[in-house]
Amino acid sequence: MHYSLVSSPVLGFDLVRLPAGDSAAEVLLRALGSGPRELDVLAAQHDPDVRARAWRSVREAARSVPQITDLLGQVADGLAAGAFTDEVSGPRVEAGVVRVLQGSTIADADALVRLVHHDVLDWTWSAPLDGGPRLRTETAGRAADVLADAAVSAYLGDRLPDGVRRVLASPYLHAARDLAPLPSVPEGLGEEQAGVRRVLERLARLDGTDRACLRAVADTHRAGGGEWASAVHDASWAVHLSGRVRTAAAAQLLAVRAFRAGGLDAADGAGGLWNVVSGVVHAEVVADLLSGDTRAVLLRPWVAAFGEA
Numbered sequence: 001m002h003y004s005l006v007s008s009p010v011l012g013f014d015l016v017r018l019p020a021g022d023s024a025a026e027v028l029l030r031a032l033g034s035g036p037r038e039l040d041v042l043a044a045q046h047d048p049d050v051r052a053r054a055w056r057s058v059r060e061a062a063r064s065v066p067q068i069t070d071l072l073g074q075v076a077d078g079l080a081a082g083a084f085t086d087e088v089s090g091p092r093v094e095a096g097v098v099r100v101l102q103g104s105t106i107a108d109a110d111a112l113v114r115l116v117h118h119d120v121l122d123w124t125w126s127a128p129l130d131g132g133p134r135l136r137t138e139t140a141g142r143a144a145d146v147l148a149d150a151a152v153s154a155y156l157g158d159r160l161p162d163g164v165r166r167v168l169a170s171p172y173l174h175a176a177r178d179l180a181p182l183p184s185v186p187e188g189l190g191e192e193q194a195g196v197r198r199v200l201e202r203l204a205r206l207d208g209t210d211r212a213c214l215r216a217v218a219d220t221h222r223a224g225g226g227e228w229a230s231a232v233h234d235a236s237w238a239v240h241l242s243g244r245v246r247t248a249a250a251a252q253l254l255a256v257r258a259f260r261a262g263g264l265d266a267a268d269g270a271g272g273l274w275n276v277v278s279g280v281v282h283a284e285v286v287a288d289l290l291s292g293d294t295r296a297v298l299l300r301p302w303v304a305a306f307g308e309a
Contacts, residue, residue, distance in 0.1 A: 001107045003115040006240060008249035009232075009278035011115070014105045015155075015256045016269035023154035024112070025256040027172060029182050031120040031147045032250050039124070039143035041178050045171035046142035051149055054167040058152060061159040062109040109152050116148040146171045186250035192288035196251050199280055202306065203255065206262035213305040214264075218272045221301040231297040232279050238286035248285045255281045276301045 003011045011028075015021030034042070118125075124140035150172030153165045160168075185197045206214070221228065239248040255277055264273060283290060283298035290298075 001111065003107050003111045003119075005115075005119045005245050005249040006236075008245075008252040009236075009274075009282065010106055011249075012252045012256050012278055013269065013274050014107065015253075016259050016264070016274050017266040018105070018155060018157060019266070020154040020157040022257045022260040024151045025253040026182065027147055027151040027154065028116070028120065029250060029253045029257075030172075030176065030179070031116055031144075031151075032246060032253070033182070033187070034121070034143070034147075038179055039140055042146045042172070042175045043139045043142035045175045046146055047171065048145075050167055051145065051171075054149070054164045057160060057164040058109065058156065058168070061156045061164075064159055109155055112151055112155055113148040116151060117144045121147075146175065183250075185254065186247045186285075188247055189285075190288075193285055195284035195287055196281060199277075199284055199302070200251075200254050200258045203258035203277065204261040206264070208263075210305070211263055211268075214273055214276065214301075215268065215271075217301040217304045218268075218276050220304075221272065221276060227297055228275070228279065231294045232282065234294045235279070235282040235286055235290060235298060238289040239282065242286060242289055244285055248282060251281050251285050252278060 003014075012025075015025050018024070030038075121140065121144050124136045124144070125134040126136065127134050149168040153160065153168035157165075185200060189196055239245060259269070259274065259277060268274070279298040280302045283295050287295060
């Protein structure tokens, strides 16, 4: 499966379940906000010989990350064998499935690289008049490598040797010193999308009681999944048709960082809490376009935890 900006909630679902997923989100946010000047700064740090050696380790580490599709058989076998049940507490199906799946990903490191090169930096490519393959400048290609390498170093995390992680991340970290700070909210939001800022700020400063409330409403929310899925579909279409794909992707990546800053972890992400958060963020990005009923469905668990904004 591929990652794409259109399906940024899916990307976020993987990132919140990875130990350094918030760092990968930071790099992707930098890539989303990059223009010609930023690409020049990033490209200046590119070292093709050093990264070629590091990528041999990346290939090996990437094979050790299980994908969800590969684990579905294990889940089915565990259910059949009663592996998610014990004599004291009885059925523990949801907890068992979360435990099995929280260390897996929907896509992989290659998909992340493709996302950076072809989705996030799609504007750097040009289509020749003769219908041949798309082209871009050497500077854009080098900058994309620097961004993709840093994102992969965080995505694979401690599956990579420390030295390899440093080699992959170092060019980006050096370049970032000469770049403007990342925004705290997506650019281009109007008054109708003010809820995005409120949600991100609230999420980043959760305390223990807040986390307990969110976990409780996430458990309750799963029972009404069909209605929620339909509302997410409507919000996703609104994002696409309104041309807010990049804005929505930035909001989801900022939500990944706020999710982790607020003390939520991989088990929370795997257990359904990310679905709550990503749905609320998507709804607020297109708050001016959704019907009141659809928006209410997506905000319901958030309102249940924290009350009306």
